[in-house]
Amino acid sequence: MNHPTHRRSFLSDSATALGSIALLDLLAGDRLLASEPSFDSNGTPVVDPARPFVPRPSHFPAKANKVVVIFCAGAVSQLETWDYKPELIKRDGKPLEGGLAVTFQGPAGDLARPQYTFRQRGETGKWVSDMLPHLAELTDDIAFVHSLTSKSNTHGPAENFLSTGTPLDGFPSLGSWVSYALGSENQNLPAYVAMPDPRGVPQNGSNNWGPGFLPAAFQGTPMSSKEPIRHLTASGVSVESDLAARTLLQRVNERHLQQHPDDGKLAARIASYQLAARMQLSVPEITDLSSEPAHVLKSYGADDESNPNRAAFARNCILARRMIESGVRFVQLFNGAYASGGELNWDGHSKLKEQYDKHAAILDQPAAALIKDMKARGLLEDTLVVWCTEFGRMPFFQKGAKGRDHNPDGFTCWMTGAGVKPGVSHGSTDELGQKAVENIRPLYDFNATILHLLGLDHERLTFVHNGIERRLTNVEGHVIKEILT
Secondary structure (H helix, E strand, O other): OOOOOHHHHHHHHHHHHHHHHHHHHHHHOOOOOOOOOOOOOOOOOOOOOOOOOOHHHHHOOOOEEEEEEEEEOOOOOOOOOOOOOOHHHHOOOOOOOOOEEEEEEEEEEEEEOOOOEEEEEOOOOOOEEEEHHHHOOOOHEEEEEEEEEOOOHHHHHHHHHHHHOOOOOOOHHHHHHHHHHHHHOOOOOOEEEEEOOOOOOOOOOHHHOOOOOOOOOHHOEOOOOOOOOOOOOOOOOOHHHHHHHHHHHHHHHHHHHHHOOHHHHHHHHHHHHHHHHHHHHHHHHHHHHHOOHHHHHHHHOOOOOOHHHHHHHHHHHHHHHHHHHHOOOEEEEEEEOOOOOOOOOOOOOEEEHHHEEEHHHHHHHHHHHHHHHHHHOOOOOOOOEEOOOOEEEEEEEEOOOOEEEEEOEEEEEEOOOOEHHHHHHHOEEOOOOEEEEOOOHHHHHHHHHHHHOOOOOOOOEEEEEOEEEOOOOOOOOOHHHHHHH
């Protein structure tokens, strides 16, 4: 015989059930529950569409579990920054041997010495230029790769190649691959955040943080201290009404999902709406920098009224640190915007020294402060910081100009933080800094190394698209073990 449920017992049972659900959620967040397989037999992530960002273990023990990428758009000259070439100084003003070279934008002029003085830094004695004095102080903690090559000498495709492993559009970005594989440590914030330069988006825009053919949930969320996530706040609706509407919508969604349990797209859509609702509470708090002490703002240059672009980039750097502290998996910081004759990014064709003075003043102090701050807080123990650019520059000036043309045949990027061997330099270019000649490393190797530090095998992290098993490193890529601890 069925007994009627009394009001008091119903409320008691409901409270117990809700408490159990809350406990299960907390245990799952701390990975204390028996979990379903995170990878199939081939190493491909197994993702629940209803919980796309739940933390997933890596292929093997990881040195890092979070990443900050500082992407300098426009192709920073390695010859003005990290790649010291005494022979280029000696042959300044002389013609290039072998006749007139024609490069991306026309004929070559004479060889040109670095436009900044190089000095030895730190205990390692690494030669770094005066262009970036704050970052130069950190060379003892950095692993440089001086022999990188790209498959394109055009900014858009080269940005694609650096960010997605192919010059073509429509492929997943590095951050999308990482969040697809590992999920996130914070279910109230995006797993992957992209912060465009305060002056604008990079040349290839959202391709740099797009999901390509991966599920849309894994695309980067563009935001910054200047412009937090758009359309996040309900307009013209009270907090109480908004909460009531979301609660009702959640109940309706859950009922609809029970009726269609095998509809992965429906589950993913509901999950995205739920994340948006949670972000309404979490994002305003994390983007509010008023709680940062004055000395922190000053150390980053965020209080610099004389250089608004530096102050805005500095605030992005502080926000990146706060994101990492809060468990965001992947943060991509852009320094430099779109094509502008080098005025808004590092594309120094005609007025390299004049433009680099401005860009360096925006990048240097905030980026160095970010790394120092993260190190002081212990964040570098499990966070990888990457500095990169899409290609390098030629050792000669363009004919009739005071700038350098595009050079995909030899350039420098670097890493610091978790799992990275400090104070080392790997590979080299020729005596003029034009072509990689020792330990030549295509950008596939650089991305393979980033994945390796996150405990991911770049050959096993795959996704079948149009019948092809795709991966970030295509069918190439080798981990640069020489720069790892």
